[in-house]
Amino acid sequence: MPITGQLRHLEADYDVAIVGAGPAGMAAALGARARGAERILLVDRDAEPGGILLQCIHSGFGLHAFDEEITGPEYAQRYLEQVLEHDIDVLTDAYVMDVGPGGRMKLMSPTVGVTGLDARSVVLAMGARERTRGAIRIPGDRPSGVMTAGLAQRMVNLDGYLPGRRAAILGSGDIGLIMARRLRLEGVEVVGVFELLPHPSGLMRNVVQCLDDLDIPLHLSTTVVGIHGRDRLERVTVAPVDDGREPILERSWDVDVDTLLLSIGLIPDAELARELGALFDPVTGGPVVSGTMETTIPGVFAAGNVVHVNDLADWVSREARVAGEWAAALATGARRPDEDVRLVPGDNVAYVVPHTISRDGTHTVSFRVKRPIHGPTMLRIGEVHRRKVRAVVPAEMVTLQLAPRMLEGWSGAVLRIDAVPAEAVVR
Amino acid sequence: MNHRHDRQPQPQAIDEDVATHVYLCTGCPLGCRLEVDAVDDEVVEVRGFNCRKGDRYGRQEHLDPRRPLSTTIWIEGAAIRRVPVRTAEPVPRDQLVAVVEALRGLRIAAPVKRGEVVVADVLGTGIDVIVTRELPAVGQRDHLTTGQDPPASEA
Numbered sequence A: 001m002p003i004t005g006q007l008r009h010l011e012a013d014y015d016v017a018i019v020g021a022g023p024a025g026m027a028a029a030l031g032a033r034a035r036g037a038e039r040i041l042l043v044d045r046d047a048e049p050g051g052i053l054l055q056c057i058h059s060g061f062g063l064h065a066f067d068e069e070i071t072g073p074e075y076a077q078r079y080l081e082q083v084l085e086h087d088i089d090v091l092t093d094a095y096v097m098d099v100g101p102g103g104r105m106k107l108m109s110p111t112v113g114v115t116g117l118d119a120r121s122v123v124l125a126m127g128a129r130e131r132t133r134g135a136i137r138i139p140g141d142r143p144s145g146v147m148t149a150g151l152a153q154r155m156v157n158l159d160g161y162l163p164g165r166r167a168a169i170l171g172s173g174d175i176g177l178i179m180a181r182r183l184r185l186e187g188v189e190v191v192g193v194f195e196l197l198p199h200p201s202g203l204m205r206n207v208v209q210c211l212d213d214l215d216i217p218l219h220l221s222t223t224v225v226g227i228h229g230r231d232r233l234e235r236v237t238v239a240p241v242d243d244g245r246e247p248i249l250e251r252s253w254d255v256d257v258d259t260l261l262l263s264i265g266l267i268p269d270a271e272l273a274r275e276l277g278a279l280f281d282p283v284t285g286g287p288v289v290s291g292t293m294e295t296t297i298p299g300v301f302a303a304g305n306v307v308h309v310n311d312l313a314d315w316v317s318r319e320a321r322v323a324g325e326w327a328a329a330l331a332t333g334a335r336r337p338d339e340d341v342r343l344v345p346g347d348n349v350a351y352v353v354p355h356t357i358s359r360d361g362t363h364t365v366s367f368r369v370k371r372p373i374h375g376p377t378m379l380r381i382g383e384v385h386r387r388k389v390r391a392v393v394p395a396e397m398v399t400l401q402l403a404p405r406m407l408e409g410w411s412g413a414v415l416r417i418d419a420v421p422a423e424a425v426v427r
Numbered sequence B: 001m002n003h004r005h006d007r008q009p010q011p012q013a014i015d016e017d018v019a020t021h022v023y024l025c026t027g028c029p030l031g032c033r034l035e036v037d038a039v040d041d042e043v044v045e046v047r048g049f050n051c052r053k054g055d056r057y058g059r060q061e062h063l064d065p066r067r068p069l070s071t072t073i074w075i076e077g078a079a080i081r082r083v084p085v086r087t088a089e090p091v092p093r094d095q096l097v098a099v100v101e102a103l104r105g106l107r108i109a110a111p112v113k114r115g116e117v118v119v120a121d122v123l124g125t126g127i128d129v130i131v132t133r134e135l136p137a138v139g140q141r142d143h144l145t146t147g148q149d150p151p152a153s154e155a
Helices: A023-034 A051-055 A072-085 A149-159 A174-185 A204-214 A271-276 A313-331 B052-063 B093-103 B140-146
Strands: A013-019 A040-043 A059-061 A089-091 A095-099 A104-109 A113-124 A128-130 A146-148 A166-170 A189-194 A222-228 A235-240 A253-256 A259-262 A266-268 A300-302 A341-345 A349-353 A363-369 A377-381 A385-389 A398-402 A414-421 B019-024 B033-039 B042-047 B070-076 B082-087 B107-109 B117-119 B129-131
Touching: A013 A023, A013 A313, A023 A040, A023 A051, A023 A072, A023 A113, A023 A313, A051 A072, A051 A149, A059 A072, A072 A313, A095 A113, A095 A271, A113 A313, A128 A149, A146 A149, A149 A174, A149 A259, A149 B082, A166 A174, A166 A222, A174 A189, A174 A204, A174 A259, A174 B093, A189 A222, A204 B019, A204 B093, A271 A300, A300 A313, A313 A363, A341 A349, A349 A414, A363 A414, A377 A398, A385 A398, B019 B052, B033 B052, B042 B052, B070 B093, B093 B117
Parallel strands: A013 A040, A013 A113, A040 A089, A113 A300, A146 A259, A166 A189, A166 A259, A341 A414, B070 B107
Antiparallel strands: A095 A104, A104 A113, A128 A266, A222 A235, A235 A253, A349 A363, A363 A398, A377 A385, A377 A414, B019 B033, B033 B042, B070 B082, B082 B129, B117 B129
């Protein structure tokens, strides 16, 4: 089974065209095929399908999708093998420049040039991009050696370069934690991870396995306040922050490093949806979606990190499969469900996806809490469903299944999602 | 503030023989602080867990902590310069660095298949190191997927 799909002939019309061939795009393609779409196109701007999975060489993938813990490349390849088995057209090295209303797509690639095609349904699966130094405005010089953690990951794992000899990492997101371990194992001295918040942003197991195991210090409530170096980074100034997250400069200190990795968050790479005029959620930074993962532009679906940043590829694929299935259903004449129930964030909930749902059908409701609750927590969907869990943290997305029977006899229009300490819930 | 998880074994005398060691459970977001009472290599009791996962984790972590290990090695003749590999099973935690160092000088040639063993029984652990992705030789890509011969310039 070849790992790459190379398109021989691009059709002028597709039932479903998918932008991005990572864990979202590939799952959407399989969902579309399962729901009866005939002509399916999967487009990716990289040289081969797989997306960021290909540089995520660590394990932790597949526990939900394959019931087995595997690495990113293995996860990508398993999906790709299914994609090729199902005879889905895969166009790589291709950039989608524009998606117009009605599914008119303009793309360019070395093999097909600049060309247009019509898709009855479009699935946006472009994932997310990393926030950069500009997003948090760290003062100081602009030397080389300051880069995002994901870029360093690509350099080390695909291109075979080390970004430097002595590194600091700003931000304790999962990519930063994983790169701390990766650099340390490759012989780079990692002087520490600095996190603005009073708690780690990444998964607890990554704190233990990437930092504690290798004696890499984690400095909480601390941030980088200065970058120094003429051509190459020479040192950074770090400072603790007060309760209002303002740096306490009189307690700052300097750290000699030639590399600073930034792991300061991801933002949905959703420009195509923005240009289409889709409605956006200001909290997620991604488009508003319904229970079928359709954006507010009819026929244009979105799933995965382009909608909200997930912590597991498995959740991305699950959500994208729904998008692919509905993209196919609508392309082949099914009726759009009446999605007149709104899901809104309530107590201690930052955001909820999807934003609207129908009263029938089973929905996976995903949300993220604002603050950690280190003890029994009650998750509530309005008055229709509640579930008690052991704890919640912002780093781990929470999902609940909403079944039609839960909405039987309920006639409201808005469901509020709450995550509160269990003892505070009065029955 | 230098935050460190209190998970390195920190024996505290309870009576003459029993020592208590503290570990942080990674089973779920709760992150239970596990206290493992042990006499030498025999676990007497695990405390502080909220589910059975924690009990199991505490025992395993005390007696034989293991971790999954991934790294990359040089590959010649492929479209990228490094091929990802992993240990087929988790390796003892104190051998993570040694295993990566043992693989550092290794060079293999494309094509490779997912699951192919590149080093058997690495450092005598009884654990194999396997490739985690397929990488065709450069110029084979079109050949494999379209049935056409690769262009001479790439071959």
